[in-house]
Amino acid sequence: MSKSADLYYAVEPWRVVENGFDPAYALTGESVFSLANEHMGVRGYFEEGAAAPSLLGSYFGGVYEFEGEDAPGGYRGVVKKTHYMVCAADWLYARVAVDGEQLRIGESHIEGFTRVLDMRTGEMRRDFVWVTQSGKRVSVSFARLLSMVDARRACQRVSLTADRPCEAAVTLAVDAGTVHRTTNRCDWRALSVDADGTLAHVAAQTKTSGQTVRCDLAFTFPQAAEPVLAPLLAGARVRAALAPGQPFAAEKRVFAQVDAQDAPVFAGYEETLRENAAHYADFWRRSDVIIEGDDINQQGIRFCLFQLHQTYRGLSAKHNIGAKGLTGEAYNGHAFWDTETYCLPYYLLTAPETAKNLLLFRHRTLAQAKRRAAQLDCAGACYPIATLNGEEACTLWQHASLQMQPSTAVAYGIWHYVRQTGDTAFERGPGLEMLIEICRYLATRGDWDAQGTGYGYYGVMGPDEFHLMVNNNYYTNRMGQKTLQYTLRVLEAAARAGTDTGVSEAERAAWRAMAEQMKLPQRPDGVFEQHEGYFSLPHIDVNKIPREQFPLYAHWSYDRIYRTDMIKQPDVLMAMFLYPGDYTKEEMAANYAYYEPRCIHESSLSPSVHSILASALGLRREAQDFFGFATRMDLDNYNRNSGEGLHLTSIAAAWVTIAFGFAGLRTDGELPSLAPVLPEGWKRYSLSLTLSGSAVRVTVDEKGAEVVRECGAPVALMLNGERVVV
């Protein structure tokens, strides 16, 4: 847990501000200043080009390219053809020259640089003074905005003001010739490219997946512009004589569509800014977390919520939440199984109406999950470890073939969603359809032991990825059992309602037997064995591993990480986080005491689970230590890799830690319950929760907790063990 923070950005409650440009922070800055609106996203790159490290990233949700081939030969069920979120049209493309000199940060002489992200509007702007080689001082401003009202819209502004007369040339365009950095190639071929000085567009298609992105631009220049055309680029160029002190302003309005050719609808910068301000006012009203007495975490948690909202807000069932959102190429844009365990709870508790599409994404890709199960010689549906389009994209068989948690996480998500929303129509419809297929997978992937008395999963990798090809992993078996049990309950309810589900009594009986006899061995002291044989594994004192050996994947031989009792991230504790009501406090304490010292937290999601359980166990010091500055993982570049993109699911975990940890929220009991504590150093904090359809605000200070209903019907809940109606 010994990470270090940079505190590079100014601490303000509603903004992220960079004062001065440090090339060492160029990539991190691009990630931190990312803008997105679920439909599309851009990193905070310098659109005019720069002589500094840069990952030009412009992404569209669900737009990907294939890589590799499903060639014959090789091992069956091992993925060879994968897919990745592809870098797409750079609709921010701009070029600025004064007196023939090109502006390029890193080469040009720059003074008074500021970059500001305003979380109340979603606007990102840069202002600086460019001193040209002839000594003229040009005030430059770039601003950008993605519409939160119509996600196909975006705007860009460029303005120049010189202190002496000069000749400026400004080009604004869209460029589909972007190079995907990881593969080092352009994945686009032009379908149509046109420009007339006022309007321009590029429609381009990905080479292997055949998806199209069409970007239409409309320009506002102070004077006539000439069209600019290249094979994959369209725009306009204007040349203007700048008078001292007279601003030159250019605006680009963007309309970007995926697999559609609708007539573009443009909106101006000011109008979009107003719309966004209204949108974010509503968002913050419903979702804000207020922390008094800790400005650092205050800014941090708002940055988390802002970025999470930008990435996903339930617009479409075609989108999921990539590990890096729309902010970088790392992890190839793939969504992992943490969507249902870390992100979904946030949406369910703050904006439940946006959560359904996350589950409909899984329903939409049920056919792919069924094909995947068949590839693995199983019945039913096996959900992918990593995906954009529903197909398994992970080429490491040890993850793609052995990790069952994506499938049980979908079942958990359905259960959690229905529990929070009461949407039984979904539960009996698409929910049950998924549940049945997941159970069929669970019933064919598992096996009975040699004695025929215990059921379980063999050759798996649980959430703790430091143990591979193990048998009867606690988490896997437990989640399998919970999934079977929940599905049987839904089937019973469906049967009572007279619905034919197509699941025979024999099949249900088999599932019941598997669930009842699931192997979940527990020591007399309450500790569950993480997997068969775990208790006799060689012990390693993880605190004695030198700090410079982390991350272990980079410093240890790959096979070496798998043969001791060291765990990468919580496994037994993860099940306790998901179903806290199933365990006694003594069990939780025994397992926390046993497994926590064996965990090295090599997953960025690991500390949050430990913090939440520590809160539940009254271990306030540990809870706060594990929370650390979870809200600032990317702002402060804790893991030294924020430049690759933001840790979107860790961002969700920060909120989850505050709500389920400090505020003691539990959602698996009869009633939602709260048992808030005030972290040391915080004067007061409050968060909004949607419980049983009503919005309440929970405010906690040293005197205690207060729950106020903000809208909706009165809601019953447990507060510090007592039933209250708010």
Place this chain on the structure above:
Amino acid sequence: MSKSADLYYAVEPWRVVENGFDPAYALTGESVFSLANEHMGVRGYFEEGAAAPSLLGSYFGGVYEFEGEDAPGGYRGVVKKTHYMVCAADWLYARVAVDGEQLRIGESHIEGFTRVLDMRTGEMRRDFVWVTQSGKRVSVSFARLLSMVDARRACQRVSLTADRPCEAAVTLAVDAGTVHRTTNRCDWRALSVDADGTLAHVAAQTKTSGQTVRCDLAFTFPQAAEPVLAPLLAGARVRAALAPGQPFAAEKRVFAQVDAQDAPVFAGYEETLRENAAHYADFWRRSDVIIEGDDINQQGIRFCLFQLHQTYRGLSAKHNIGAKGLTGEAYNGHAFWDTETYCLPYYLLTAPETAKNLLLFRHRTLAQAKRRAAQLDCAGACYPIATLNGEEACTLWQHASLQMQPSTAVAYGIWHYVRQTGDTAFERGPGLEMLIEICRYLATRGDWDAQGTGYGYYGVMGPDEFHLMVNNNYYTNRMGQKTLQYTLRVLEAAARAGTDTGVSEAERAAWRAMAEQMKLPQRPDGVFEQHEGYFSLPHIDVNKIPREQFPLYAHWSYDRIYRTDMIKQPDVLMAMFLYPGDYTKEEMAANYAYYEPRCIHESSLSPSVHSILASALGLRREAQDFFGFATRMDLDNYNRNSGEGLHLTSIAAAWVTIAFGFAGLRTDGELPSLAPVLPEGWKRYSLSLTLSGSAVRVTVDEKGAEVVRECGAPVALMLNGERVVV
């Protein structure tokens, strides 16, 4: 065990004869008719070119190319840069035309085709009548020979006899422009190429490994020839008018060197044939296995011994025994750990003077094994799963990082070699050097269990490759223990002799503790648990797996093969095969009864171990069933993949099964012992063995066994439990 045989070739005691050409058997024929002399090898391809399936294979022992790059990133210790035995200069290159028509079997009209391999000379020849498009009948003969006296030498003959006058054109050359089939590229660049009509040569270098092969040719033509030159080809072409019935004969003498530029020494075909005949007479005298009453196995075992001798006979410590020898590209020419367990015993028992170089190969590559251990975060030396040059060539981490048996097999080989030869100078010299480094690997790769009372190996894959990342695999632990114990004995002897070995008492004490407390759990009924948890694995009745699902790797999802009690090949039984004297007959019987029904023999080496143990247990029917026609795996194309190359190590296993199985040979006791039985259907069999430096011939018939000393001093042995001196 339900394989099927083709019996395509005529059954003769000393020859392999193909009558008529069947394109469906083209590739298998190329493998079966392979010639080699350890230094170089050629498949039995049609050197004049053919319109039939062909894998033109010309190989030189230890000549390889690299593939892949050790790029940064990715998992540590996982091999990315590998190497493969590269297809090299085709020194058999020939082209034949008559009246401008090119001879190409598969297109040309051919009658009376025969191809004959003579195992008394190592000559391969083809004879047939070519009926040209104008109806002329041309008798064609191709013959080839690799010298067993000077392995750099080879000869080729072409002869044509027409029934009517015609114009013939014959080109003989060496072509280094060969394409390696698996990679589909030529890996050679020319260093020098020259020809003058009488002599020709090509010297070429591999592109990445920088090895050179230089082939010099000398021609004998009935008339003057013109030189033929191309960037990677050199030879001579002769045009001749053929008179009816007058043979036209051309001869090519070859001198091929690796990484050397010595002046070529040529020898003619007849001289080489005579030399080879003498060589093979001596070889068969020392190595022949005579089987009376079973012509099929008689031919089969001779084919095995002939091919094994061609592949390896101890010429150089630079060579090892590839899984396919010098007969194909499959397995990339790599030698595996079966060299020490299956091949070395054959050499030790028939020609012990040739065995030393196999072990010196490991000593020569000790530095590579030490580097590999370091890559795996271990001390000492870790020998590779697959290699040509001593570096690990296996890119599958689950094999390369988890299988410890190559290292313990080297230790076993040293022990076995010294035991058979009494070469204590080797044992205290290079042997001990290797043993110490292997023990250092064993002492750092393993670990003490959580209780600190048992030592063992975690995260391994034993010989049974259907269980991956298991803990305390019996074979691995047992071989580790035997290696530590043997090394400690050699160290003690060295210490008594006053030699400083550089191994501290502390290190020896640690090794002693590990060996003493090695985890080798055994049930009360004597069955050893193959690995921790094996006994509770889900059971599968392997006899119920439909035949069409074999091989399982091709029909089952990769992960599925790992999660039941089904085993691919013997594991516990393998240890019993290597050290039979360590186990009681009851233990052997209990383990055989338990594990044999769980084994699917997906390794071609599996049946031999079972046959040998069945013989030891008096299970004569099973011993014979498992032997099957082990001698004919390739002649009869049992596995439908002989076309890729011969199964060289299975070939060794056939001899091992006869010697250690039917003849009941054991070499791990005080004295060598024999307990021969006569397989049903065999009238009599005999084999030569070198025991304690003396050659004896063991003859077995229904009356019993007779052991006759053929040369050397009198030798004591156990025969059917009684001490005899021969």
